[in-house]
Amino acid sequence: MKLCVLMGSPRREGNTAALLAPFLDECGQMGVETHTIWLYGQGIGPCLGCMACQNCLDGLGCVQEDGFEAVFQEMAASDVILLATPIYAFFCSAPMKALLDRVIYASVKNYGRERGPKLLEGRRVASLVTCGYPPEKGAGPWEEALKLLCRYGGMEYMGMFCRRDRGGEVPFLDEDRERGVRDFAQAIRMAIVAEELA
Numbered sequence: 001m002k003l004c005v006l007m008g009s010p011r012r013e014g015n016t017a018a019l020l021a022p023f024l025d026e027c028g029q030m031g032v033e034t035h036t037i038w039l040y041g042q043g044i045g046p047c048l049g050c051m052a053c054q055n056c057l058d059g060l061g062c063v064q065e066d067g068f069e070a071v072f073q074e075m076a077a078s079d080v081i082l083l084a085t086p087i088y089a090f091f092c093s094a095p096m097k098a099l100l101d102r103v104i105y106a107s108v109k110n111y112g113r114e115r116g117p118k119l120l121e122g123r124r125v126a127s128l129v130t131c132g133y134p135p136e137k138g139a140g141p142w143e144e145a146l147k148l149l150c151r152y153g154g155m156e157y158m159g160m161f162c163r164r165d166r167g168g169e170v171p172f173l174d175e176d177r178e179r180g181v182r183d184f185a186q187a188i189r190m191a192i193v194a195e196e197l198a
């Protein structure tokens with residue numbers, strides 16, 4: 001099993017990174033191959049809405065030559081894509097939004113002269129999130145959008161693990177949260193094993 005992490009936090013020592021570390025450690029212990037891409041610094045520009053991708057049925061067809069294609073290839077080569085992000089203004093951070101806009105257009109050919117394949121069909125998507133509000137309020141809109149994106153892209157949504165940032169004076173990662181995120185990694189692995197056996 002191969003899992004690619006798209007990391008949308010700019011803070012290498014931040015809350016999202018703190019939650020991601022035990023998740024990755026747990027994956028390692030289960031023999032899951034992981035690859036983490038920090039999206040800040042990848043130079044992925046926003047979608048230009050030119051629609052050129054819609055008439056390219058055998059590839060991405062994006063006119064922008066930047067970091068997008070390399071990240072997309074990692075996603076396509078993975079069984080599970082983990083979107084790790086802090087919530088900014090009720091959604092994911094800006095580099096992740098830029099990536100998702102381009103992924104969902106370039107990989108789903110619904111608006112060209114003829115319909116084409118969904119290039120990420122069958123991939124599983126999960127999300128690891130930190131936010132300031134209680135999770136339901138802070139991360140609810142993000143999770144709803146993610147479910148819709150998965151359905152549109154022919155991907156399977158596997159769930160979200162979200163914990164609240166209660167302010168700098170409280171350590172973000174405690175024993176309970178660490179156990180929780182390790183359980184989340186195990187649940188993803190078990191769901192895939194079960195699917196493979198079915």
Ligand SMILES: Cc1cc2nc3c(=O)[nH]c(=O)nc-3n(C[C@H](O)[C@H](O)[C@H](O)COP(=O)(O)O)c2cc1C
Pocket residue numbers: 009010011013014015016017085086087088089090091130131132133134137138139164165
């Ligand atoms: C620019 C900015 C916007 C934010 N917007 C929200 C928000 O809309 N809702 C929320 O619950 N938390 C919001 N937060 C809080 C962060 O999501 C939270 O502190 C998170 O744990 C930061 O993760 P990081 O340490 O990985 O950067 C915002 C933080 C920043 C810096």
